[in-house]
Amino acid sequence: MPELPEVEGLVRALAPEAVGRVIQDVSISPIVVESKERGREAIIKGMSTEQFIQNMKDMTIVNVTRRSKYIYMDLERNGQSYLLVSHLGMTGAWFTVNSIEEVMEEKFRRHIHVTFTMKDGGLLIYSDIRRFGELRLLNIEADHPPLLKMAPEPFDDDACTHFIDCTLLPRYARKPIKEVIMDGQVISGCGNIYATEALFKMNIHPARKVERISLKRKQELFQVIVDILQESIDAGGSTISDYRNINGEAGTMQDRLKMYGQKECPTCEVETKSMQIGGRTSVYCPKCQR
DNA sequence: GGTTTCCACCGGCAGC
DNA sequence: TGCTGCCGGTGGAAA
Numbered sequence: 001m002p003e004l005p006e007v008e009g010l011v012r013a014l015a016p017e018a019v020g021r022v023i024q025d026v027s028i029s030p031i032v033v034e035s036k037e038r039g040r041e042a043i044i045k046g047m048s049t050e051q052f053i054q055n056m057k058d059m060t061i062v063n064v065t066r067r068s069k070y071i072y073m074d075l076e077r078n079g080q081s082y083l084l085v086s087h088l089g090m091t092g093a094w095f096t097v098n099s100i101e102e103v104m105e106e107k108f109r110r111h112i113h114v115t116f117t118m119k120d121g122g123l124l125i126y127s128d129i130r131r132f133g134e135l136r137l138l139n140i141e142a143d144h145p146p147l148l149k150m151a152p153e154p155f156d157d158d159a160c161t162h163f164i165d166c167t168l169l170p171r172y173a174r175k176p177i178k179e180v181i182m183d184g185q186v187i188s189g190c191g192n193i194y195a196t197e198a199l200f201k202m203n204i205h206p207a208r209k210v211e212r213i214s215l216k217r218k219q220e221l222f223q224v225i226v227d228i229l230q231e232s233i234d235a236g237g238s239t240i241s242d243y244r245n246i247n248g249e250a251g252t253m254q255d256r257l258k259m260y261g262q263k264e265c266p267t268c269e270v271e272t273k274s275m276q277i278g279g280r281t282s283v284y285c286p287k288c289q290r
Numbered sequence: 291g292g293t294t295t296c297c298a299c300c301g302g303c304a305g306c
Numbered sequence: 307t308g309c310t311g312c313c314g315g316t317g318g319a320a321a
Contacts, residue, residue, distance in 0.1 A: 001314080040299070041317090069315080090314060091301085111301090130300045132315065146317065171293065184316080191315075280314070 002088040004154070004189025005232035005253065007069050010094060015064040017096040018073070022060045022119040026053045029113040032131070043113055043128060045136040046144070055137055056084075056116065068150050068188035072141075082139060085147065089132025095125040103127065151188045154229055160222045163187055167210045167218055177213060178206035179278035181225065190225055192280055193238055193260045198225045200259035205289045206282040207275065231256070259283055 002010070028049045035042035036049050044052045059082065063074040071094075073084040086092070091111075095103050098121070103109045108127040114135060116124040126135065141147050151166075152159040166172050166186040181187050182195045190198070199206050202221050204213065213221070232238060236251030258266050265272055265285035273286045 035299085042299070045317095087316075089299085089316085107302095128300095129302080130314090132299060132301095134316085182315095 001090055001191065001193065001238075002069065002092065003191035003193055003232075003238070004066075004069055004229055005194075005235075006237035006251065007066050007071060007088065007189075008233050009237045009251065010088075011064055011066040011071055014071070014094055014096065018061045018064055018124060020061065021122070021124075022058065023056050023116050023124075024058075024119045025117045026056045027115045027117070028053065032113045035131075041134075043126075043131055043133060043135055045134045047137065052135070052137060055082075059084075067147070068153070068184060069191070070147070082137060083141060085134070085136045085138060085141075085144065086126070087134045089128065089130065089134065091129035092133030093127050095123075095127065097123050097125060099123070100125075149185050151184060151186055154188055154190070154226050159187070159226075160219060163222050164215065164218060167213075173211040174209055176207045176277045177204060177210050177221075178280075178282055180210050181221070182278065182280070187222070187225065189229065192282075193257065194225060194228050194232065196260040196283055197228050197257055200285065200289060201228070203288050203290065206277050206284050208290070259285065 028044065032042045032044065033049050036044060047055070059075040059077050061073055062076050062081070065072045069087060071086040073086065075082040075084055093108055095108070097103060100109065100112065100123070103112065103125060107129060111129045112125055112127045113131065114126040118124060126133070136144060138144055152162050163186055167180065172180050172186065178195050178199060181190050181198070182192065196206070198221060201224050202217070204217070204221065232251075232253040235253040235256060238251055238253035238257065259272065260283060262272055262283065264270070265288055268285065268287050270285060270287045272283050274281055274283050276282070
């Protein structure tokens with residue numbers, strides 16, 4: 001499951017491989033073409049597969065950056081700029097290779113859905129096992145309004161203030177803290193794994209109402225989230241089920257997780273508990289987290 | 291109009 | 307062995 005640190009690692013590896021190259025042609029897997037023909041928004045969002053293929057031809061990749069868990073590819077053709085926004089969903093992955101056979105793992109090779117053939121003969125491949133990811137071609141970011149509603153980058157100066165301000169709004173104040181810190185409009189890029197870890201480190205019960213946490217504790221919690229995201233970026237991300245970086249390599253952050261996926265609390269050795277919060281499985285220590 | 295709830299998008303896998 | 311149901315990041319429709 002790629003979260004912010006995993007996307008950051010991917011972007012850092014992808015940018016030097018992709019920037020400056022020109023797309024010659026695009027092919028889309030039959031299964032995605034069929035889904036789109038049945039009217040579903042499968043991977044290619046906001047336009048037909050034919051439109052996407054035509055629109056992507058002759059594009060130069062100008063830059064590759066990250067915004068929250070999204071990959072932003074700046075594109076240019078005939079002096080006009082475009083933006084390709086990619087989200088990895090649960091199981092998306094990008095590969096730069098010279099042939100399909102270079103995608104080492106069979107499960108990714110079996111689920112290649114978009115293949116960009118570059119003018120230099122190389123391939124830029126998007127693979128996605130569960131097809132929850134997306135590729136959305138825009139003129140500018142504002143053409144897809146939800147992108148503008150994203151919280152600031154967690155490492156930006158105004159991110160903590162934004163988080164605190166949100167927690168004071170009526171629509172967030174009575175919600176469980178875990179649901180709120182995982183909301184992309186409140187904090188960018190904090191998914192289930194890192195929310196679970198941060199709440200454990202802070203000894204806060206994931207179901208605790210936001211209004212029952214002091215300002216000081218909320219500020220500390222935010223800093224813990226930022227620190228864990230940074231620690232994970234430095235460790236190459238967490239490799240849980242299907243995430244791989246551009247070279248097909250795994251990260252090591254999963255070995256440093258203290259609560260996510262654990263059966264026993266590493267502090268007090270009590271058996272962990274699990275409950276649904278905001279529709280997502282939440283693991284916690286019933287003794288340490290209050 | 292703001293807010294909450296529900297559903298769609300899917301393959302893998304646990305459990306029966 | 308084969309079937310059923312559950313899981314999940316995000317957007318959009320419905321209530």
